[in-house]
Amino acid sequence: MVGIVVDQMRQEYLYRYESKFGEGGFKRLMREGFMLTNAHYNYAPTVTGPGHASVYTGTTPAIHGIIGNDYYDKELKKMVYCVEDPTQRMIGSTMSGGVSPWRMLSTTVTDELELFTNKKAKVIGISIKDRGSVLPAGHMADAAYFPEGRGGNFITSSFYRNDLPEWVTKFNARNLPATYITKPWTPLLSIEQYTESGPDDSPYERKIGGKEKMTFPYNFAEMIAKGGGDVFAYSPYANDYVTEFAKAALVGEQMGKDEVSDFLAISYSTPDILGHSVGPRSVELQDLYMRLDRNIDDLLKALDKEVGVGNYTVFLSADHAVADVPQFMKDNKVPAGYFNDEYALAKLNEYLATFYPGKRLIEKISNEQVFLNHNAFDGDARTSGLDMFVVAELAGKFLMTLDGVANYYTEAIIKQSDFDEGGLKGKIIRGHHAKRSGDIAFILEPGWFEGNSVQGTTHGSPYAYDTHVPMLFFGHGVKQGTSSVYHPITDIAPTVSILLKIMFPNGCTGQPIAELLKD
Known part of the structure; x- marks a missing residue:
């Protein structure tokens, strides 16, 4: 073979x-x-x-x-x-x-x-x-x-x-x-x-x-x-x-x-x-x-x-x-673009600080996934869990205000969904590992990808x-x-x-x- x-x-x-x-x-x-x-x-x-x-x-x-290929290890x-x-x-x-x-x-x-x-x-x-x-x-x-x-x-x-x-x-x-x-x-x-x-x-x-x-x-x-x-x-x-x-x-x-x-x-x-x-x-x-x-x-x-x-x-x-190449598509009047993870991370933490002053609630954005800083949530287990649920939804709603973001799925939504679900959501579900993946997965619009170079291309969508x-x-x-x-x-x-x-x-x-x- x-x-x-x-x-x-x-x-x-x-x-x-x-x-x-x-x-x-x-x-x-x-x-x-x-x-x-x-x-x-x-x-x-x-x-x-x-x-x-x-x-x-x-x-x-x-x-x-x-x-x-490289991914954020939540434990390490x-x-x-x-x-x-x-x-x-x-x-x-x-x-x-x-x-x-x-x-x-x-x-x-x-x-x-x-x-x-x-x-x-x-x-x-x-x-x-x-x-x-x-x-x-x-x-x-x-x-x-x-x-x-x-x-x-x-x-x-x-x-x-x-x-x-x-x-x-x-x-x-x-x-x-x-x-x-x-x-x-x-x-x-x-x-x-x-x-x-x-x-x-x-x-x-x-x-x-x-x-x-x-x-x-x-x-x-x-x-x-x-x-x-x-x-x-x-x-x-x-x-x-x-x-x-x-x-x-x-x-x-x-x-x-x-x-x-x-x-x-x-x-x-x-x-x-x-x-x-x-x-x-x-x-x-x-x-x-x-x-x-x-x-x-x-x-x-x-x-x-x-x-x-x-x-x-x-x-x-x-x-x-x-x-x-997104720039090639844009120059040919086809919608496309570039998404900057570091910019999104900074703006997301800035936005969430208005609800939770003094706390850095987002730990990492990688591979179109958002990892919450679980150490930032204190209190008893019920309060902490509720806060994480709320923060995930707030973060997702904010992501939707950024250019290029098409949709988001929180971990709660992914876990409640069927493995064989169709469409884009199904692809997110099947790509999400319960222990290793982030708390939020998001999808960029067609023709968009993470990066900022107007030359060369990538994949991942x-x-x-x-x-x-x-x-x-x-x-x-x-x-x-x-x-x-x-x-x-x-x-x-x-x-x-x-x-x-x-x-x-x-x-x-x-x-x-x-x-x-x-x-």
Whole structure:
């Protein structure tokens, strides 16, 4: 079983770039496999950590607990990273700290495969981002691999093992990033042929690596020499690096060579890393996807050779999609804008001080959630609880006076609601973890997001531009066809479980996609 997650991929890219794709990559998956054209994330926030966790657990942050990439820990009173684990260390690196999936509260489909096979299955996670490798690999994997500093040797965490296998050491000795970075990134076609994208010289692109103008070519070695920093992860060569490592894992771990099913979980992070800077209508992003198409082709050919045609199954999806650059939308007369968390926090505390003088009642605003300062509420339990209820409503009402805020939901409203409720409210409910999330969740208007830069973009909302992602299945046990029936992303894990004939993940709330199954 091979899971491929493309970080920050819209479903519409399959249509928009289709004429520029080759026959053996995305088109092969679409032609010979089964494509769900109406697949969506059914919760918010739509970001990388929760996305990878949801694909592999078959449930949402309300249950698996990964509520953000970085989120505010109410007990520690600070922001924490979703896979950081101070009890672990990096293997193959002198970097401090470690990572693990310990904050993910549900099993993954990869965990269930290990349980079913009494750990005879080989499970490997691979990504440029550690969270894109660790969360899909799960709690029981053989290893989750990611490059040191997103551009160095592949390393892992002591959570999985205490040394690097010989095949990883040999792969690292090839020092591929140093070779890749010497090659300037030039477009595959002449710029005039990128008719699916905007101009190469766009005012909506955020500069990277000290480059004065975000136009082709990109001479990465020159950018680094001028102090541009780590730009490797922005380049298409990072996808090449991940693909080469995945092929090395197939051979090095002898995956798919015996009667026990194995699982290779791959996440391509560069579309997100670059996409944040250049946006979804850039020539750079289109060229990156045309090159990623070649990576998919290369990977499928390796699977054909090493495992055998018909002896493997692939699914491909994304951890979220992406918003258009708000300034671009505004300049084209479409409503959009930017929301400043720090400004909102200051104004909210100022407003509440008129009712509760001398008290700072709001502790943090993060990921479109408001965290109350529970220590500011004194008195007996009944009075304290009533005050928090009142303050939450007051804060919500005030948020509605701020530009860009569409609606709010207090914790009391969320807890009284049904998990399967529809609409935007349902997405908030399924993204809200009772112990970890804030006291108020709010939604911005379509086209708005947190930040203030008029260049670059992001994601995280409950709207279709952030939720609508590809969902492709290909290979053993999968019909050829397509369906426009709505399916949430949480349906992937139970479908994979059916194909593997194993238990569903223990927190799973999704359902198998019956229409794509051969049997």
